[in-house]
Amino acid sequence: MQLEQMSALELGEAIAAGRVTIPEVVSATFSEIRSREESLHCFLTLAEQSARQQAVRLQAIVESENPFEKPEEGLLVGVPFAVKDNLCTKGLRTTCGSAMLEHFVPTYSAGVVNLLEKAGAVLVGKTNMDEFAFGSTTETSCFGPTRNPIDPERVPGGSSGGSAAAVAAGECGFAIGTDTGGSIRQPAAYCGVVGLKPTYGLVSRYGLIAYASSMDQAGPLTRDVRDCAAVLQVIAKKDGLDSTSVETEPKDYLKACxxxxxxxxxxxxxxxxxxxxxxxxxxxxxxxGDCLREAGAEVERVQLPYLEYMVPAYYTLACAEASSNLERFDGVKYGYRDKTARNLSDLYERSRTEAFGPEVKRRILLGTYVLSAGFYDQYYLKALKARRKIKEAYDSLYTQYDLILCPTAPTTAPKFGAYSGDTLAMYQSDLFTVPANLTGCPAISVPFGEDADGLPIGLQLMGRAFEEPLLFQGAALLETERKGGRSV
Amino acid sequence: MEERIDQDTIQRLCGQAKLTLSPEEGESVRKEIDRVIGYFAKIEELDTTETLPLFSVQDQSNVFRVDEAQEYAGRTEDVLSNAPEKKGDFPVVPKVVS
Known part of the structure; x- marks a missing residue:
């Protein structure tokens, strides 16, 4: 089998068995990137030199000794991975898809990046995204959009579109994305890969450039469900540098698949x-639903509570938090600075005006409005109360059901420009993904069949907080049906 | 539908958020924001008289670390290398006092 078609775990196994070396795997990855990047544009920055050096260093370790006490800790050794460009990488440019951070080089790496590198995975580059993760298509990236590897006329989804497309195209073994309202799961669905938003607090947000801090989570985008579990195994860890990260009982995610x-x-x-x-x-x-029923699950039709209030509540809160989080970009200590400003206020205003794109400005203004005197109670506070009602309704739903099965997105990947001039239509397409962010619960998107144009369809499983193993159980079954003898 | 956002509001928001919009941009942004805010207003229908706001999905209260000074592992020059303009160990801004 070609290396670029192998799953992360297959690659790790081939490396461990000595069938291929890590430098060979990394070389193959960069050839694949070179051959596909011109048409797809998944990456904003490549880390070829450091990846090659790391490959040599790791290969020497693999050959000389076994550095891992337990074999399951070494599953990702030598596997190339990509990281969304809103997660800090020490010494490697981190742009958030924005002119504001075009030349920003972090002095530390995000918690998830550190954990993956410690587990022996090899960082190959930073992936394209909607500017500051504000978008569902990658079209708001100031560096130009990513194209969907299944059909280049279509968007890859967003905001983690570069990560999803890179995995689908075989430009890396797996990728990390971030999900505030569906930004891992929706691009996973559009590109035909697996994407998981973990429970809020399961994975560290340290080094994740904040969009809406009460909902942001980093998570894996992978070729299959087992890869997803293996990556989560590495990154699900309490981090003292993120006070919202939670200490949990260690779980064997792979075993759940x-x-x-x-x-x-x-x-x-x-x-x-x-x-x-x-x-x-x-x-x-x-x-x-039929597959799950035939496999022994009790499947019942259910109405999702408060569905029509989900998107308004989500965007009210997300924009409010975003307007506050993006105050830090002022052109002083890092980021873009206007060169003509004569006073400090002018410096802030010109730098922000020149460097932020239209969707970023729109969300900052929306957030400023719902937080402003006179409207705070009507919008922001009301949305926080709606959030409690939604959370309580879901908690009650999860006493009746172990999992909720629904579409990840109402459609398959749209063509470029489908939402131009219609911001609201783009927001409304997040209907099925935002509940998991508002409630903090985990949710996974799995490919399941194709539409008439051959575009992948993604289905979503949601579950109780910290019950990712149940998600993997259900997702693994759907994946078997997709891969197995039956046509879906 | 009644318009909620007028041009004065847009200008006030821009002042608060430190952004400038040209007159043409201002009008198209106003229209879009008005439409989205009108949609946000749907949650007004929900009865929340007995409901408390939910700021965080976690039940935890404030998490404190021990108040001890720690050595910063990074290098000052790396941090400052991101500053658009600097002098010695400080980023420079336009004069703030006359």
Whole structure:
């Protein structure tokens, strides 16, 4: 098998067995990147030199001794990975897809990056994204969009579009994205890969350039469910530098990927009565429900609570937090600075005006409005109360069901420009993904079938906080059905 | 539908957020923001009289670290290398006192 078609775990195994060396794997990865980047544009910055050096160093370790006490700790040794460009990487440019940070070089690495490097994975580069993660297509990146490897006329989704496309195209073994309202799961669905938003607090946010701090989470984008579990195993760790990260009982995520769903209670949800699902997406959802039922799960149709209030509540809170988080970009200590300003206020205003793109300005202004005197109670406080109602309703739903199955997005990947001039339509397409962010619960997107144009369909499983193993159980079953003899 | 956001509001928000919009930009941004805020207002329908706001999904209270000075592992010159303009160990800004 070609190296670029292998899963992260297959690569790790081939390396451990001595069938291929780490420098060979890294070389193959950069050849793949070189051959595909011109048409796809998944990466903003490559780390070829450091990756090659790291490969040589790791290969020497692998050959001389086994540095890992337990074999399961060495599963990702030598596996090339990519990181979304809103996670800091020491000494490697980190732009957030914005002119504001075009030349920003962090002095430290994000918690997730440190953990993966410690586990022996090799960082190959930083992936494209919507500017400051504000978008669903990568079209708001100031460096130009990424194209979907399945169909280059289509968007890869966003905001972690570069990460999803890089995994789908075989330009890395796996990638890390971030998800505030669906930014891992929706691009995973559009590109036909697996994407997980972990429970809020399971993975460190240290070094993640904040969008909406109460909802941001980093997580894996991978070729299959087992890879996703293996990456989570490494990055799910309490970090003293992120006070919202949580100490949890160690869990064996890989062991959960057996696809045994017998006895699981699963609620199947197709949206509100007025939700317009693409017919093939609706069909895939029904077939997935049948698969789970045939495999021994109890599947029941369920209405997702407060669905019509989900997107307004989410965007009110996300924009409010974003407007506050982005105050730090003022052109003083780092980032873009206007050269003509005569006083400090002018410096702030010109630097921000010149460096931020239209969607960033829009969200800052929306956030400033809902937080401003006279409107705070009406919008921001109201949305926080709505959030509690939503959270309580989901907590109650999870007493009846172990998992909720629904589409990841109402449609497959749209063409470029589909949302131009219609911000609201773009926001509304996040209907199925924002509940997991508002409630802090985990959710995974798994590819399940294709539409008439051959575009991948993604289905989502949501579950109780810190019950990622149940998500993997369900996702592994759906994946077997997709890969197995049956056509979905 | 009644407009919630007028041009004066947009200008006030820009002042607060330290952003400038040209007159043409101002009008298109106003229209879009007005539409989105109108949509946000849907949550007004929810009865939340007995509901407390939920700021964080976690039940934890403030997490404190021991108040001890620690050596910074990075180098000052690396941090300062990101400053657009600097003098010695400090970033420089336009004169703030006359």
């Amino acid at each position: 057996v696809g045994d769903v017998r006895g699981l209670r699963i609620g199947l949800a197709d949206g509100a009565p007025d939700t317009k699902l693409q017919p093939e997406v609706a069909g895939a959802l029904e077939r997935a």
